[in-house]
Amino acid sequence: MIKNITNVRGIKCWGAHTGIKSMRRDLALIYSEVPANVGMVTTQNQVVAEPIKLARKYMADGKAQAIVVNAGNANACTGPDGYKGAEAMAQAAADELKIEPEMVLVASTGLIGEPFPTEEITKGIRDNIRKLASKSSAGSFAANAILTTDTFAKEGFLEFDLDGFEVNMAGIAKGSGMIHPRLGTMLAFIVTDVAIEVDLLQKTVREVAEKTFNMITVDGDTSTNDIVAVLANGMAENEPMKTKRDKGYKVFRAKLEEMMEHLAKLIVSDGEGASKFITYEAFNAPDEETARTLVRAVFDSTLVKAAMFGRDPNWGRIICAAGNAGVPFDYRSVDLYLGDDNSQVLVLEKGIPQKYDRKYMKKLLRAADITIRLDLNNGDAKAKGWGADLTTDYVLFNSVYTT
Amino acid sequence: MIKNITNVRGIKCWGAHTGIKSMRRDLALIYSEVPANVGMVTTQNQVVAEPIKLARKYMADGKAQAIVVNAGNANACTGPDGYKGAEAMAQAAADELKIEPEMVLVASTGLIGEPFPTEEITKGIRDNIRKLASKSSAGSFAANAILTTDTFAKEGFLEFDLDGFEVNMAGIAKGSGMIHPRLGTMLAFIVTDVAIEVDLLQKTVREVAEKTFNMITVDGDTSTNDIVAVLANGMAENEPMKTKRDKGYKVFRAKLEEMMEHLAKLIVSDGEGASKFITYEAFNAPDEETARTLVRAVFDSTLVKAAMFGRDPNWGRIICAAGNAGVPFDYRSVDLYLGDDNSQVLVLEKGIPQKYDRKYMKKLLRAADITIRLDLNNGDAKAKGWGADLTTDYVLFNSVYTT
Numbered sequence: 072m073i074k075n076i077t078n079v080r081g082i083k084c085w086g087a088h089t090g091i092k093s094m095r096r097d098l099a100l101i102y103s104e105v106p107a108n109v110g111m112v113t114t115q116n117q118v119v120a121e122p123i124k125l126a127r128k129y130m131a132d133g134k135a136q137a138i139v140v141n142a143g144n145a146n147a148c149t150g151p152d153g154y155k156g157a158e159a160m161a162q163a164a165a166d167e168l169k170i171e172p173e174m175v176l177v178a179s180t181g182l183i184g185e186p187f188p189t190e191e192i193t194k195g196i197r198d199n200i201r202k203l204a205s206k207s208s209a210g211s212f213a214a215n216a217i218l219t220t221d222t223f224a225k226e227g228f229l230e231f232d233l234d235g236f237e238v239n240m241a242g243i244a245k246g247s248g249m250i251h252p253r254l255g256t257m258l259a260f261i262v263t264d265v266a267i268e269v270d271l272l273q274k275t276v277r278e279v280a281e282k283t284f285n286m287i288t289v290d291g292d293t294s295t296n297d298i299v300a301v302l303a304n305g306m307a308e309n310e311p312m313k314t315k316r317d318k319g320y321k322v323f324r325a326k327l328e329e330m331m332e333h334l335a336k337l338i339v340s341d342g343e344g345a346s347k348f349i350t351y352e353a354f355n356a357p358d359e360e361t362a363r364t365l366v367r368a369v370f371d372s373t374l375v376k377a378a379m380f381g382r383d384p385n386w387g388r389i390i391c392a393a394g395n396a397g398v399p400f401d402y403r404s405v406d407l408y409l410g411d412d413n414s415q416v417l418v419l420e421k422g423i424p425q426k427y428d429r430k431y432m433k434k435l436l437r438a439a440d441i442t443i444r445l446d447l448n449n450g451d452a453k454a455k456g457w458g459a460d461l462t463t464d465y466v467l468f469n470s471v472y473t474t
Numbered sequence: 475m476i477k478n479i480t481n482v483r484g485i486k487c488w489g490a491h492t493g494i495k496s497m498r499r500d501l502a503l504i505y506s507e508v509p510a511n512v513g514m515v516t517t518q519n520q521v522v523a524e525p526i527k528l529a530r531k532y533m534a535d536g537k538a539q540a541i542v543v544n545a546g547n548a549n550a551c552t553g554p555d556g557y558k559g560a561e562a563m564a565q566a567a568a569d570e571l572k573i574e575p576e577m578v579l580v581a582s583t584g585l586i587g588e589p590f591p592t593e594e595i596t597k598g599i600r601d602n603i604r605k606l607a608s609k610s611s612a613g614s615f616a617a618n619a620i621l622t623t624d625t626f627a628k629e630g631f632l633e634f635d636l637d638g639f640e641v642n643m644a645g646i647a648k649g650s651g652m653i654h655p656r657l658g659t660m661l662a663f664i665v666t667d668v669a670i671e672v673d674l675l676q677k678t679v680r681e682v683a684e685k686t687f688n689m690i691t692v693d694g695d696t697s698t699n700d701i702v703a704v705l706a707n708g709m710a711e712n713e714p715m716k717t718k719r720d721k722g723y724k725v726f727r728a729k730l731e732e733m734m735e736h737l738a739k740l741i742v743s744d745g746e747g748a749s750k751f752i753t754y755e756a757f758n759a760p761d762e763e764t765a766r767t768l769v770r771a772v773f774d775s776t777l778v779k780a781a782m783f784g785r786d787p788n789w790g791r792i793i794c795a796a797g798n799a800g801v802p803f804d805y806r807s808v809d810l811y812l813g814d815d816n817s818q819v820l821v822l823e824k825g826i827p828q829k830y831d832r833k834y835m836k837k838l839l840r841a842a843d844i845t846i847r848l849d850l851n852n853g854d855a856k857a858k859g860w861g862a863d864l865t866t867d868y869v870l871f872n873s874v875y876t877t
Contacts, residue, residue: 072630208740211740229475340611
């Protein structure tokens, strides 16, 4: 019917309501019948939430068997009590599952700086572990239990052949567009039954997250609680991959990128304040890092984002933002295309402004999906990024939030 | 990745936030590129919501091309203004889509008796029709925009071969367990690209809904706004099915039943007040109607539902409820099984109480999924039903709701 995280071998889930959020599920539990290897990336913010500190410690050996996430309270800026709360979450799950607490990955999302309701949450964990199930509704429960201001659950599922072995991969993510940037934590948990050694998994997760989750813009902020974790439990029984040259690695990596890009784009697409989904591309660049830096510079420009909201083909702002990116950028060799996902118009060719039908362009920019493509004519590297426009609603929401 | 309603040929969707619900999507739009045949069943409550009245009128010819649903206001007990509001919704969608208003199926869910915000909703329709898209996120938006107190979106997708033609079928549903029974509307919209004549479709939808959506219990109430509608747009290009003997009909009917049962069970599984998902079966019955009546009598018994919450194998209550069902029932020929989904224990054989291990039974009844099976030893008809238990939380929620 609908395949999700519960269709990965050995994975059971649940999502429960403990009472932190009114009327919505707020506790997600994911369990692998066998220990899994973990690759993860966490926030680069200097203010680090307590569960992230714990996860960095417990997952240092690259092993995990369960994920426990609460929503509604970020357990950030909560000091030693908050850290103890995160430890207590791991301990409660470990007790019920009869595993070591170091095998439990804890994450939180929600309000920063609120006292952490350790007792309610650990009670919720103890009460709900026995409900862990592999039916698809249990996967939906988990996907919904990690949400805060999100307006829909983000899920992905892939099955593919890896050198003769059938591999499943599924993920859930959280991150709502632009309504409440202060709650804008990004969480993503991906589980797969592929067998891969931990060093290679960690390296791969870092590299692929860089091209996907790190190439989306909500409002430029990195939350104290951001985490992307991939658990691989090996139950597909393929020969464990050790190096990038191993059979099947390319396929696995491409599928992981597909999954991460899918979840990342769903995060961007959520958020009522946003009216458009914008794809940014820089190609024929001297190297990938340059391409990425240019994409990020353009998609973080409030001038560009506001122009897209207003359907204004003001390409000068794009070139201007690129020129400020801090990497070599000679606009005289650049081609720039603007349009929707199906039709793009060349507005700048080798730095020379092109004549185009303004009415047609206005029509293209009315679309919900916009594409901005920058051809650097200076190499063969490329990067993509995704973002939302900047709307009057966004400003309205965020100008009155504390009053 | 994740297939949903947008993977049916010719179907486009959107889900928007108009402001009736704070922070959540509250307007769903579904559009078929070509006119579709419609089969539907609507509430049997004598108080009928305005959009249901309109849908009965507009869909009388069995044709529709769009579905427009708002959540947050039920448009029920709203009188002539409410009816005009429903008409205005159809008109707004028809204007933007350049179709006749009679081709628009309107539905609503939310609070009963509130003035209907016609202007906000029609503005929402006019603003969002141009966003209709066939990407999967748009399907998720629609699935989420019909929710009220639901804690997760209910979606289903099936693809199958019908006599050499590839057919797609997808559905979304709404209905939350037991938190707010007064908001407990059940909505289900299923779209398929199969070709089937309207009379046969309508007959099939009625019969299959009877075995699925009409065999779930939330709290026994039928909402003023309930509707189950199936749109079949024929884009799979199979030879249109005309009679039950036509090639492929059996396959189609089985798939429709699978879809409806899936969505119905998801509705039951939602609701924080509930702690268990219970499957009821009556089999070896003289006829289907008797089997169904018995299942309904048992699953509507508050004593049975409370016993399941308390893990009490009090089978006397089940027999008692069956005896009150109003159909012939001789307990002396009945076998009764109780347990979880994997293991059942025979507690009554031909009316004679059986000895069983009480500790083992208690353990079985701790499961989140319980099965109650009644063998009537009196024929070969059967019926299934699904319900939740009755919990202290349910009573608590509903005893304080208006205060």
